[in-house]
Amino acid sequence: MTGGRIFTIALIVTSVIGAIGIFVGGWWIVFLIGLAVGIVLPARAALILGALFGLATYLEPLLRDHLIYGLGPTATSLAAIMGYPHQPAIPIVLTCALGLLLGLAGAWLGSAGRAFFQPASSR
Amino acid sequence: MRLANFAAAIVFSVAILYVSFVGAGPLPALGPAFNPGTGAWTMAFDASIGRETQHLTGLQQPVRITLDRDGTAHIVAQTDHDLFLAVGYVHARFRLFQMDLLRRQGEGRLSEVVGKKALDSDRFELQLGLLRTAEQEWNGRPGPSERARMAILAYTQGVNDRIAQAEFLHQLPAMFTLLGYQPKPWTPIDSLIVKGDMTQTLNFTDTPLVMALLERSLGPDLVSKWFPVLPPNPQSPYDPGPYPARPTVAALPAPQISGAEAVAAADAYQRLASLPAGLVATGGASNNWAVAGTRSASGGALLAGDPHLHLTLPAIWYQLTMDSPSYHVAGVSIPGTPVVLIGHNQHIAWSLTDAQNQQTFYYSEVEDAAHPGQYSWNGSWRRYDTASYDIPVRGGPTERLTVKLSVHGPVITERGQTTTVWWAGNIPSQDLDVLLGVDQASDWQQFRDTLRGWYSPTHNFVYSDDKGNIGMISAGYYPHVKSGRPWLPMPGTGEDDVDGTIPYDDIPQVYNPPEGIIWSANQRQVTADYPWYIGTASNFFDPGYRANEIHRVLSQGGKLSAADMMALQTDTRDYLASEMVPILLTVMPASPARDLLAGWDYRMETGSAAATIWWAFWQTYIAQAFDPWWKAKTVPVDRSEMNDSLGQYLESQVMAGSTVCPPEGCSPSAICPTEECSRFPLNVALDKAIRSTLDTLAKSLGADPKTWTWGRVHQRTLQNLAKITGLDYGPRPDRGDANTPLAAPDFPSSHGPSWRMVVDWGSGTFMGIYPGGQSENPASQWYTDRVDTWWDGRYAPMLTADQAASAPGATSWKLQP
Incomplete structure (x- = not known):
């Protein structure tokens, strides 16, 4: 398999696991998966995958809900609660950013930790 | 380099995890709050209502619920128990956060979820004693009737069924998620607290404190002239007498307000004035009236009612119909309580306005250094009782509060002179049982007999029935003070205590008056000839302009119709x-x-x-x-x-x-x-x-x-209950003022007709509307869908369950054991 295909499969698998996690309330699972990704994959790939799967994991339920229920009123209401009435993009961006950053943070920490603890000879 | 990279990764991760787990500044914990699967985004799912079958613990038989196009819930149950359980479930389904706020307010637990900014409110509530009263009402002797106990317990079960279901399915209202807490199970005490909230909002007053400050500064002559016991203007009393004979108590010489009393009054007044709006009653503004069948175009009795309250989103009201073997009632309920407060059944209709009589009295307790911790009462020294409470404070240490209690009530201030407050809302009563009786009454006699047990807040209950009869009774507790000037703080020595209530037969009431009309708009209900003291003009009867205008219109002659009732409810003529x-x-x-x-x-x-x-x-x-x-x-x-x-x-x-x-x-x-x-x-x-x-x-x-x-x-705003201004409706230019039947005091106005109902028994017309919507979820179509109808002065038909089931746009739920 090519690297691109492996990356795609990894993105799908991590996103599916992440989605299952967040649907049972485990929003933090994105960080843990990112951590594992960071430990397993090379640094650059891990960071990209961590960010992308984190984003995908948080974005997918929003897209699904939007298709079924329409997210406009909800996003508008959340923006109003946050103090930004009539700016529904803000909670959407915040949610996606949260997923992205959780995945990225996990991947970065895993990658950096692996590099730090790995003996120099094995690198 | 590796160390620096690792350290940076740790710092970055800790920062992200911190704001996700804990939040930052005004932000809630972002992780659970913005989890797209179970966080605040679930309000999108919650806003989507379709056919459902739910299995509920405690249900005895299947229950059918029809939600009509505007969300009115029509509940048909095969047992009374199941009816109340279903009401609890439906209330919690659409108003759980509101219910939690209401109980927290009355129980002094707001600080637990919003932090120290609610501490003043919590301290005051625990001092005042809604919680103590509710506990006595539920646990005391004789306690609730079997009817009320069953209804409240079943209701509680229904609420808790929904809480458990919502927690399991991650469907709690978004505000819980955003504030980062989960609702505790509902209890019967909570329902009694919610009723207590309304009592407090409508009749706990600081007027005697204000009067003391006015008398101290302006002097007794000006105060008696500008703030007299009897109003200086005509107010169209609905009960013109004749009244029972009773020896009139001679006026007492007026003692001056002492410096210590003035300091105490000023301290308590300032404290009460600084509390959030709604905790102290500041006046009333509601209308109701009835027209006998002999005066109506349809030949049947007419009834109109529009209680004026703080207009919030969600509204204080939840509209429903309740059908079971013993109940067939339609109208509006207060989420948290299992009854229809204003509405109609198969034979009678009723509405209410605040009666405004004085139910709050202040006492200056006599203390001296030789008797620390005691006060003098009826010639002997008594030790204050105490009650202690822990007030959990979000983001801070738990506060310990000790409340001192005399025979008159809780100590409200110890500055200047120890002052206690006697409040009728603190008398344990079975008002919810009374409302269950009203829901079941089928004629004036039953209606009036049932209301004999009503204590507080005193209400003008207007009545009409399917036989063309009309009536009004200002039911409630009318404290009788032995002597003294009850509109001022009184000595707590015992001579000026409340020693009972005005006899039920002597309180303001009329039944089928010869002119065929009855009206109330918070005006003084009786003339100057009424032999009992019921409060001063400023404590806190309405100036009477709405009553005068309503009386003027109703007494113009000719036959009246439901359309006339609606026109008068939205009339903006300033008398x-x-x-x-x-x-x-x-x-x-x-x-x-x-x-x-x-x-x-x-x-x-x-x-x-x-x-x-x-x-x-x-x-x-x-x-x-x-x-x-x-x-x-x-x-x-x-x-x-x-x-x-x-x-x-x-x-x-x-x-x-x-x-x-x-x-x-x-x-x-x-x-x-x-x-x-x-x-x-x-x-x-x-x-x-x-x-x-x-x-x-x-x-x-x-x-x-x-x-x-x-x-x-002049504009009007419907304010979000959680004070999130982005979820308000308005401000929007609106008609009316403080004196018009369509009341709209203040700038912008956030007070006014919270529910308009018109009943015409002759034509079978039952119409109602309130500003807002059935759902507290701002993403729901039922958050503000009724506002425009209400704003335009239009009404919606109050359908029966069968009518609703066949109406377009209705949705049905099945609740199964």
């Missing part, structure tokens, strides 16, 4: 303006502003410039008449707070051809404060006030009076 403006016109020189006033129909419509001129003039005139006194006497009470009473006095003077004497007197004749200034000075005063008014309006609204429309200065 006071109709009295004052013709007199004002006599002193105004020709001008565009005068032309506007001369051609005005006294209606406070958004497009009326005359309405703006009138309102601004009246406020200016009150200010010019009384502010010099406030300054000269250094009155520590905001003058505008007293405008209702001062306006009544001024109205009576103007009608008599005189005006308020200024502190320096009206040279050479009037000697203040005993005399007022007669005709010529009245003209001068009116001229001065209108000139000042026109100058001010020109500066603020422009030179052309035609553009000074009421809608430019």
Whole structure:
């Protein structure tokens, strides 16, 4: 398999696991998966995958809900609660950013930790 | 390099995880709050209502619920128990956060979820004692009737069924997620607390404290003149007598308010004034009336009711119909309680307004250094009881609060002189059981007998039935004070204690009056001949202008219809303006502003410039008449707070051809404060006030009076209950003022007709509307879907369960054991 295909499969698998996690309330699972990704994959790939799967994991339920229920009123209401009435993009961006950053943070920490603890000879 | 990278990764991860787990500043914990699967985004799913079958613990038989197009819930149960369980479930399904806020407010637990900014409210509530009273009502002897106990327990089960379901399915209302807490299980005490909240909002007052401060600064002569026991203006009492004979108690010599009493009054007054709006009753504004079958176009009795409350989103009301073997009732309920408070059943209809009689009394306890921790009562020294509470505070240490209690009630301040408060809302009562009885009553006798047990808040319950009868009774507890001046803080020595209530047969009431009409609008219900003390004009009966206007319209003759009732509920004619403006016109020189006033129909419509001129003039005139006194006497009470009473006095003077004497007197004749200034000075005063008014309006609204429309200065807002301004409706220009049947006090107004209902038994017309919607979820179509209908003065039919089931747009739920 090519690297691109492996990356795609990894993105799908991590996103599916992440989605299952967040649907049972485990929003933090994105960080843990990112951590594992960071430990397993090379640094650059891990960071990209961590960010992308984190984003995908948080974005997918929003897209699904939007298709079924329409997210406009909800996003508008959340923006109003946050103090930004009539700016529904803000909670959407915040949610996606949260997923992205959780995945990225996990991947970065895993990658950096692996590099730090790995003996120099094995690198 | 590796270390630096690792350290940076740790710092970054900790930062992200911190704001996700804990939050930052005003932000909640972002992880759970914005989890797209289970966080606040689930309000999108919650807003989507479809056919459902739910299995609920505790249900005995299947229950059918039809949600009609506007979300009104029609519940059909095979047992009474299941009916109340289903009501609890439906309330919690659509209003759980509101219910939690209501119980937290009354139980002094708001700080636990919003932090120390709610501490003053929590301390006050625990001092006042809603929680103690609710616990006595539920656990005391004799306790609730079997009927009430069953209803409340079943209701509680239904609420808890929904809480458990929502937690399991991650469907709790978004505000729980955003505030980062989960609701505790509902208890019967919580339902009694919610009822207590309403009692407090409607009749816990600080008026005796205010009166003490006024008397101390203005002196007894001016206070008795400007804030008399009996109103100086006519108020269209609905019960004109005759009244039972009773020896009149001779007036007592008026002792001066002492310095210590004034300090105590000022401290308690300031404390109560600083509390969030709604915790202390500040006046009433509701309407209801009935027309006998003999006076109606349909031949059946008519009834109209529109209780005026703080207008919030979600509204205080939840509309439903309840059908079971013993109940067939439709109307509005308060989420948290299992009853229809205003509505109709198969035979009778009812609505209510606040009766406004004095139910709050303050006592100055007598203490001395030789008896620490004690007070003198009935000739002996008694130790204060105490009750202690822990107030958990989000983000801070738990606060310990100890409340001292005398025989009169809780200590409200110990500055100057220890002052306690006696409040009828603290008398354990079975008011929910009374409402269950009202829901089941089928004639006046049952209705009246049931209300015998109603304590607080005292309400004018209007009644009509399917046989053409009408009635009104101002049911509730009318404290009788042994002696003294109950409108001021009284000595706590025992001589001035509350020793009972006015007998039920003697309280204001009428049944099938000969003129065929009955009305109430928070006015004093009885004439000056009524032998019992029920409160002063300023504590806190309405000035009577709405009552006068309603009476004027209903008594015009001719047959009345449901359409007439609706027109009167949305009428904006200002009765006071109709009295004052013709007199004002006599002193105004020709001008565009005068032309506007001369051609005005006294209606406070958004497009009326005359309405703006009138309102601004009246406020200016009150200010010019009384502010010099406030300054000269250094009155520590905001003058505008007293405008209702001062306006009544001024109205009576103007009608008599005189005006308020200024502190320096009206040279050479009037000697203040005993005399007022007669005709010529009245003209001068009116001229001065209108000139000042026109100058001010020109500066603020422009030179052309035609553009000074009421809608430019008067708006209305429906405020989000959680005080999230982005979820408010409005502000939007709106009609009406404090004196019009369609009440809209304040700028912007957030108080007014919280539910309008019209019943015509002859034509089988049942109509109702409230501003807001059935759901507290702001993403739901049922959050504000009723607002426009209400705003436009239109109504929605109150359907039966069967009608709703076949109506377009209805959705059905099945609740299964």
